[in-house]
Amino acid sequence: MGRVIAVASGKGGVGKTTLVSNLSASLARYGQSVIAVDANITTSNLGIHLGVSLFPVTLHDILDGVADVNDALFHHEHGFRIVPGDISIRKLKSFNKRTVGNTLYKLSDKADFVLIDTAAGLGKEATEFIRAADELITVTNPNLPAVTDALKLNAIAKSHDTVPIGVIINRIMNHPSEMPAHEISDFLSLPILGKIPEDKTVHKSVAAKTPVIAYAPKSPAAQHMRSIAAYLIGEEFIPRRSLGHTFFGWMK
Numbered sequence: 155m156g157r158v159i160a161v162a163s164g165k166g167g168v169g170k171t172t173l174v175s176n177l178s179a180s181l182a183r184y185g186q187s188v189i190a191v192d193a194n195i196t197t198s199n200l201g202i203h204l205g206v207s208l209f210p211v212t213l214h215d216i217l218d219g220v221a222d223v224n225d226a227l228f229h230h231e232h233g234f235r236i237v238p239g240d241i242s243i244r245k246l247k248s249f250n251k252r253t254v255g256n257t258l259y260k261l262s263d264k265a266d267f268v269l270i271d272t273a274a275g276l277g278k279e280a281t282e283f284i285r286a287a288d289e290l291i292t293v294t295n296p297n298l299p300a301v302t303d304a305l306k307l308n309a310i311a312k313s314h315d316t317v318p319i320g321v322i323i324n325r326i327m328n329h330p331s332e333m334p335a336h337e338i339s340d341f342l343s344l345p346i347l348g349k350i351p352e353d354k355t356v357h358k359s360v361a362a363k364t365p366v367i368a369y370a371p372k373s374p375a376a377q378h379m380r381s382i383a384a385y386l387i388g389e390e391f392i393p394r395r396s397l398g399h400t401f402f403g404w405m406k
């Protein structure tokens with residue numbers, strides 16, 4: 155069975171969808187079989203980040219029991235599969251612990267990694283997926299409100315045997331008002347899986363509907379995302395030479 159990892163945040167807009175698309179593409183490059191799940195039930199956008207938005211079958215159909223998981227698995231050009239969300243506003247008939255758990259269980263049988271792009275916040279839409287996952291990756295920006303909201307995710311995970319494996323701090327600008335990484339780690343009692351700088355290449359890659367690791371592999375954001383993927387599979391990450399210095403500078 156593959157590892158089912160929920161990628162979640164307390165606040166919205168911190169970079170979950172960007173991370174799921176890039177970690178999926180990076181893990182695929184490391185030879186892993188990956189399924190990325192768009193679990194933003196009401197505001198699906200993983201497909202949009204990846205340049206595909208009109209899918210005939212979606213996660214909605216699986217949860218509603220009108221389609222099988224095999225019918226909603228689409229191959230992406232970057233080497234992984236995606237279970238898309240539904241971009242139309244359509245109410246789910248059946249969304250509960252059992253339907254979510256069954257779906258993730260079936261997917262975990264088909265891949266090394268199932269990465270779930272969860273909805274922001276602590277509503278049912280996010281918590282059902284966090285509960286049903288094996289592991290939780292917390293994503294935050296380096297500011298106190300985002301980090302405070304992220305703390306609540308730990309409690310949800312722990313009460314359902316989901317293991318919080320660490321925090322990714324995204325969009326670091328090294329501004330004096332930012333919360334330092336070690337404080338975020340202490341506050342959340344989580345190891346740091348990655349520290350990703352604010353990088354305008356990310357905006358360009360989103361506009362180009364391509365993961366930044368493929369759009370600009372040498373960019374700082376891409377290198378950091380690839381290093382997180384390497385960590386997840388216990389591989390050593392070797393940064394591209396031209397940015398090696400910058401990369402290690404950031405790691406300190």
Ligand SMILES: Nc1ncnc2c1ncn2[C@@H]1O[C@H](COP(=O)(O)OP(=O)(O)O)[C@@H](O)[C@H]1O
Pocket residue numbers: 163165166167168169170171172173274324325326350351352353354356357360375
């Ligand atoms: N490291 C980064 N540097 C610059 N912009 C980023 C970075 N990570 C994400 N973004 C931008 O932040 C916005 C929100 O990211 P997104 O992945 O959609 O967040 P979420 O899924 O958590 O709501 C997007 O416009 C994205 O391009």
Ligand SMILES: [Mg+2]
Pocket residue numbers: 170171172194199271
């Ligand atoms: Mg998102």
